[in-house]
Amino acid sequence: MTNQYSKDIWHPFSHPTAVDAQIDPIHIVSADGVYVKDDQGRELLDGTAGGLWCVNVGQSRPEMKKAITNQLDEMAFYHMFGGASHPRSTELAAKLVSMAKPENMKRVFFTSGGSDSVENALKIARQYHVLNGEPDRKKFISLKCSYHGTHFGGTSLHGGDKGGVRRNYEPLLGGCIKVEAPWLYRNPWHCDDPEQLIDSCINQLIAEIEFNASDTIAALIAEPVMGGSLIIPPESYWPRLREVCDQYGILLIADEVITGFGRSGCLFGSRGWGVAPDIMTLAKGISSGYIPLGAVMINERIEQAWETNNDARGFISSGITYSGHPVACAAGLAALDIVEKENLPKNAKIQGDYLLEKLKPFAEKFPSVGDVRGKGLMLGLELVADKKTRQPVDVAKGLALNIAAAARKHGALVRPAGQRILLAPHLIYTTSHCDQLVDALSKAFNEIDR
Numbered sequence: 131m132t133n134q135y136s137k138d139i140w141h142p143f144s145h146p147t148a149v150d151a152q153i154d155p156i157h158i159v160s161a162d163g164v165y166v167k168d169d170q171g172r173e174l175l176d177g178t179a180g181g182l183w184c185v186n187v188g189q190s191r192p193e194m195k196k197a198i199t200n201q202l203d204e205m206a207f208y209h210m211f212g213g214a215s216h217p218r219s220t221e222l223a224a225k226l227v228s229m230a231k232p233e234n235m236k237r238v239f240f241t242s243g244g245s246d247s248v249e250n251a252l253k254i255a256r257q258y259h260v261l262n263g264e265p266d267r268k269k270f271i272s273l274k275c276s277y278h279g280t281h282f283g284g285t286s287l288h289g290g291d292k293g294g295v296r297r298n299y300e301p302l303l304g305g306c307i308k309v310e311a312p313w314l315y316r317n318p319w320h321c322d323d324p325e326q327l328i329d330s331c332i333n334q335l336i337a338e339i340e341f342n343a344s345d346t347i348a349a350l351i352a353e354p355v356m357g358g359s360l361i362i363p364p365e366s367y368w369p370r371l372r373e374v375c376d377q378y379g380i381l382l383i384a385d386e387v388i389t390g391f392g393r394s395g396c397l398f399g400s401r402g403w404g405v406a407p408d409i410m411t412l413a414k415g416i417s418s419g420y421i422p423l424g425a426v427m428i429n430e431r432i433e434q435a436w437e438t439n440n441d442a443r444g445f446i447s448s449g450i451t452y453s454g455h456p457v458a459c460a461a462g463l464a465a466l467d468i469v470e471k472e473n474l475p476k477n478a479k480i481q482g483d484y485l486l487e488k489l490k491p492f493a494e495k496f497p498s499v500g501d502v503r504g505k506g507l508m509l510g511l512e513l514v515a516d517k518k519t520r521q522p523v524d525v526a527k528g529l530a531l532n533i534a535a536a537a538r539k540h541g542a543l544v545r546p547a548g549q550r551i552l553l554a555p556h557l558i559y560t561t562s563h564c565d566q567l568v569d570a571l572s573k574a575f576n577e578i579d580r
Contacts, residue, residue: 142280154535156543161189164556164563166543175542177567179554183357183388183508184419186557187468194420197464201457210240210454218459225466226412226427229397233406236433239446240454241424244387244413245279248351251411251426252283253448255349255381260443261435264379269305269342271335271350271380275313277358278351278385287351307342309335311356312363315501315512316520324364332370339378349381349409350374354399357388360510360552362503368403381408381432387424388508391415391469392557395479395506402505408432418465423458474557478506481555485509485564489571496579498529509553522549529578536577542570 133152141149149155157169166176166189179185187194201218208216223238239254241247252270259267272278276289286303288295289311296302310318312331321327339347352371355362375382384407389399393415396402400410408431413424436444452458468474486504492511493499500514513523513530523529530546537544544567545552555567 156538161185163188163190164559165189172538173541174538175563175566175570177537177542177544177553177555179507179556180419181543181545182414182419183393183554184414186391186393186415186474187418187465187472188556188558191418191464191468193468194418194461194464197460198420198457201460205456207452207456209451211449215454216456216459218456218463219454222454222459222462222466225463226416226425229466229470230410230427232401233398233410233427234429235410235427236430237428239426239428239448240450240459241413241426242450242452242455243279243422243424244411245281245284246450247387247411247413247424247426248279248284248287248385249281250448251351251383251409252349254409254426254428254432255383257443257446258381258432258435259348261439264345266346267348267379269307269347270303271307271309271338271347273311273352273356274308275311275359275361276351276353276356276385278353279387305346307338307347309338311359311361312367313359313361314364315503325366328364328367328370331367332374335371335374339374339380344378344380347378347380349383351383351385353385353387354389354403355394355505355508357508357552358547360503360508360512360550362505362508363403365403368400368405372405372407375408383407383409383411385411387411387413391466392475392478393506393508393554395475395482397469397475415469416465417458417461418468420465421455421458421461422452423455423462469557472558475506477559478557481559481561481564482506482509484561485553485555485559485568488564488568492571492575496575498523498579499575504553507553507555507557507559510547511551511553513549513551525549532578533571533574536574537570540570540573542567544571544574 133155135157136149158166160167166174226238272287274289278284278287286306310331319330384400390412394402400407408429410427417423489502493502498513499511500517501512515521515523525548534544534546
């Protein structure tokens with residue numbers, strides 16, 4: 131084995147033998163601000179916010195460490211089952227409701243992370259319809275190319291099956307309907323016009339709703355910007371989704387695990403499209419990754435179904451030991467204070483626009499870059515074998531992996547994701563950080579993609 135660090139570990143989304151064979155594994159030993167240091171002493175600009183869209187406010191923030199240690203001095207843990215609470219949980223819930231006031235969100239259910247949040251959102255959606263007198267509404271709609279976590283519900287809704295994401299764990303949750311994503315670069319209609327694409331997607335969605343019997347569908351779940359595939363829908367797509375859901379009595383769940391708290395250039399991704407969902411799933415940026423934390427938020431419409439119920443059907447038979455963990459909530463409060471005080475959503479938009487303009491020339495300059503796209507500090511470079519046909523690269527040949535490895539040699543961490551390179555910088559990036567990231571990527575592409 132060449133990877134000395136992984137002999138005792140099974141890593142997520144990895145084949146153990148491939149990990150064991152890594153010659154130069156990523157082993158990060160410290161971090162500060164937007165930089166990390168690896169085991170070879172190299173300081174690297176982090177273009178991934180901790181690797182998975184998480185550390186929005188940057189590493190080793192004194193405010194974050196102080197909030198966490200103060201809470202540990204006060205109390206490490208107490209549960210929230212059966213009405214129990216503690217100061218940080220009530221403070222954070224009030225903060226979240228205030229931040230999501232434009233969406234008319236009224237209640238918060240705390241979880242331990244994004245997959246937990248999605249799983250509980252699905253439960254809440256089904257139970258809402260039971261309380262609302264429509265118990266047959268059990269099915270869910272999701273988009274192809276989507277990602278909603280790794281629990282059985284989220285895996286069932288997964289919008290693709292490369293790598294056996296669904297197949298290896300079937301049978302999964304029944305009644306999960308997949309419809310086309312609003313992807314301008316690659317769609318089955320070969321459509322490059324945004325409005326025509328939206329019409330095609332919405333028409334297909336309506337056909338699936340009616341074919342599957344609209345009164346059996348509980349909710350549609352979608353990411354405002356699709357993180358794994360970096361698909362950015364055209365402007366009017368989300369408003370059209372809202373209209374269709376309202377027309378057929380279907381709840382709209384915005385999976386804001388990645389887009390929540392500023393990453394897309396707006397406080398919430400759905401807000402950036404001018405849409406208020408019924409349910410929001412949150413994680414990652416809620417605590418900036420310092421402590422695992424997630425949440426589900428529900429609007430007044432959902433809340434009222436419970437407020438008017440007085441029987442066992444309204445009992446919330448779901449719970450997580452670490453729901454509303456005091457230390458996690460303390461971290462959440464500190465992180466969201468930074469988000470607001472430093473106006474990180476605005477900075478994400480400014481720096482994201484700047485970074486996108488710097489990266490767009492890559493599509494002309496390098497033979498394997500078919501598309502460059504982004505919204506806020508969510509950016510991606512689509513790698514293709516043929517620009518004219520838009521045929522994806524053969525992932526097995528490892529082009530994305532090789533480019534990411536070369537970028538690391540030139541001082542920056544980027545994320546290889548199959549047929550694309552994903553960028554998810556910390557929301558505290560400056561233009562000089564953007565320039566440094568582009569320079570490292572340019573050198574990497576010049577070295578690998580010639």
